[in-house]
Amino acid sequence: MALKQISSNKCFGGLQKVFEHDSVELNCKMKFAIYLPPKAETGKCPALYWLSGLTCTEQNFISKSGYHQAASEHGLVVIAPDTSPRGCNIKGEDESWDFGTGAGFYVDATEHPWKTNYRMYSYVTEELPQLINANFPVDPQRMSIFGHSMGGHGALICALKNPGKYKSVSAFAPICNPVLCPWGKKAFSGYLGTDQSKWKAYDATHLVKSFPGSQLDILIDQGKDDQFLSDGQLLPDNFIAACAEKKTPVVFRLQEGYDHSYYFIATFITDHIRHHAKYLNA
């Protein structure tokens, strides 16, 4: 399908671009940001997908996180899609900041009126990678995923639901156990209905219990002064306990004094990029 370039800026020797395309899964026009490192001029590079959190678009990550230098050095193509379908004119999509527009929760909705457009899970795991592989110099065999908050939840579930698809996964302040937190309950009941068994399929803490391999190496950074942590929205302990039980390798770092913002992300983004580079460039 046709890609329309919206913007292009040179950064750390590479190019930060934004494209727009017609999404089949989401039935609307979608934008995504893509960073092509200098190495991409001469060969195929691995791909790293970033999933942003509530209220974000494709712009927040590329403007605020300061990831370009590390991506350029390690030679990674970084793709940051939007967080939900836009302009679908669904009733109620703009009512709350934590449900609907900007809050896709990376699920394939089954409930009306969301099920036509709100298929972010399939978009992120199927349509977008196919589009990227076909149009950019990426190695389809080497792919990793990470994200922040709702995007952290998205990264974890994509990796746990697709063993072997992603070489590595990491997250910033992820929503680890949505079925038990207010955000999750609100979003899942809206997108997936009241059958909680359907919810578990998109819950990292549950998914890890049945994750077949222990091949994943998960890095999680969590700001200690994150209000959403204290609000019980994130629930990392549950996830860690489940991973310890299943012997899934996790290093969870509680960072003193840091909050939920992009300042926190910017501080540790280099560590995460290096974490992924270790596996993508191996």
Added chain:
Amino acid sequence: MTSAPRGAARGTSQRDLEEDADELVHLYGLEDDDELGDEFADETMPRIEVSEYPAAEQRDWRLSGEAAEAEDLGFGGWGSEGQCQDLREAYRYAHGRASEEYECYVIPEEEDEEEAPDVFCATCKLPLRALEKVLEEHKGHEVTPLSKALESAKDEIHKNMCRLEKQIIEMENFACHLEEVFITVEENFGRQEQNFESHYNEILETLAQKYEEKILALGEKKKEKLEALYGQLVSCGENLDTCKELMETVEEICHEEKVDFIKDAVAMADRLRKFLETKTDVELAAQPALEDQTLDFSDVEQLLGSINTIPAPSAPVINPQAPSSATGSSVRVCWSLFSDDTVESYQLSYRPVRDGSPGTDHTESTVTVKETYCSVANLEPNTQYEFRVTAQNRAGLSPASERAVYMTAPSPPVIKSKEVRSCEEAALIRWESGNLNPVDSYTVELTQAEAPGAAGVTESVVGVPTCEALVQLQPRQSYAIYVRALNVGGPSARSEPATVHTTGSYFRLDEQTCHPWLAISEDGLTAVRSERKAPTREPPPRSTRFSRCVAVMGNLIPVRGRHYWEVEVDERSDYTVGVASEDVPKQEDLGANRLSWCMRHTWAAPRHKYEFLHNKTTPDIRITVPPKKIGILLDYENSTLSFFNVDISQHLYTFSCQLPQFVHPCLSLEKPGRLKIHNGIPVPKHVALY
């Protein structure tokens, strides 16, 4: 004009040519016509330069021949162009294509180039044209192309030239040698002459002396005899006088009166009687003959005899010790004789030099040798010996030479192989001197133990003052390192080697720092804390030992590079692993101060607690899979200390630490358990990212 000065070695034919040419030129007045003269000059000049070959001779007569013809053309001078032209052409034709320059070894071309010879008949030793070969004469002869023949002829000449050169050198050397021998003969003659002269003079003196003595003795004798005889003569005279007097008296008496006569006669008779009774000694007091004296010429004979005998030699001169001529048990003593004396053998005496009392109980040993050198063996290493030498021949012993002190080389040192530490770029070696007394310095030698049997390059570090050396090495190689001790006598034999592999870093745990409740294995890599609390013996506390924390430190090589090692741990035990500087307070826990950085694991079932401690603080980190083997990367350049779960290549944590001083690996066991260190591991790829 045309006769520019030429080289000297041209030969008389050349002169003739020139003169002929000049003559002709003058004859035909060619100097009037410059242009013509130049042309003519050009024609002649190259030809005249031809020097060596018979071809020149040929031209010589031709020239004269043509000249003769030219003369016939007419004397009346020279003027018309036409005639001039003819002559020129005549010359040009006569001399063929001779306007090229010739080089020394190139055989000039014949008149007809098309028919020039191009092969060489080896049998007849003639150059031929290829066509000629098929003729009768040369059928069946061996033929080679002319160029080849040229080459081989050139080679032959060249070879012979080389041989000539060599011979020149030989003869020159021999001439020099002969000169030296000349001088030596003169010297020897001079010596012999002197020797003989002195002997001879001695003999003459002795003889003269003897003569004097003899004459003197004879003179004495004569005097004696004469005196004796004179004495006798005097007494004879006296006797005669007395007799005469008596006679006169008697005569007088006889003329006297009877009475007086009787008186006197009786008295006279008495007197006479008495007088005649005294014996007159008519024996000669001395014999006229002077006895023959046997002259004692024995000493002259001896002197005469000794003219033909050689003197006892003069004292040899003992050389100072040549550098590096000694071994640990022997020295090579050399001396020389600075005269032409005949020597049958030398006696070399020696004894060890002891400080302090020049005691009398030094056993002096003596060796007899025929050469002017001797290797004296069975000596103590690193010891000084005093040597002196005397020369001996039939005539006797020379005086002793000066005393010279020689020193044996030291014994080889002993490398403390258990204390070897290394990393990818260097190794730290320590050793024991191997000698009781001090040596001057040590030499460290390293060879890469790559190909067995291949002569590897040995690198040496000389002038090492103490029993320790930090040597630079290449990464990922194996080295054999030896140490030698050095003194004035020379180097010792090589020590036993220490093998160093420059893959990863090697270190051992240091017993000196070990808490009493920890036991370190023989290989210095395992620390065990056993169940028992109190050990059988409680050694006194030392400042180097950990007293509170049951810990031990390793000895990492002090090189500011990257060091990586792994520690095998027990999931269920409480342990701490990390690094600390050498002067970390030993009465504190690891990680409780600014001089240590470590990872601590506490097992409180079912939870594993992990802390990364420095100065009592730790970040909040949770790890879901407890590592069984922890990889530790110490990076001085980036000032970081990183920990990894080796089995799943998982990065755990990185300290940013300022490391102005060197740090060492350390570990402790908070509960009974075991920690084992794995060394010599190259930095894994996943670790290298950090």
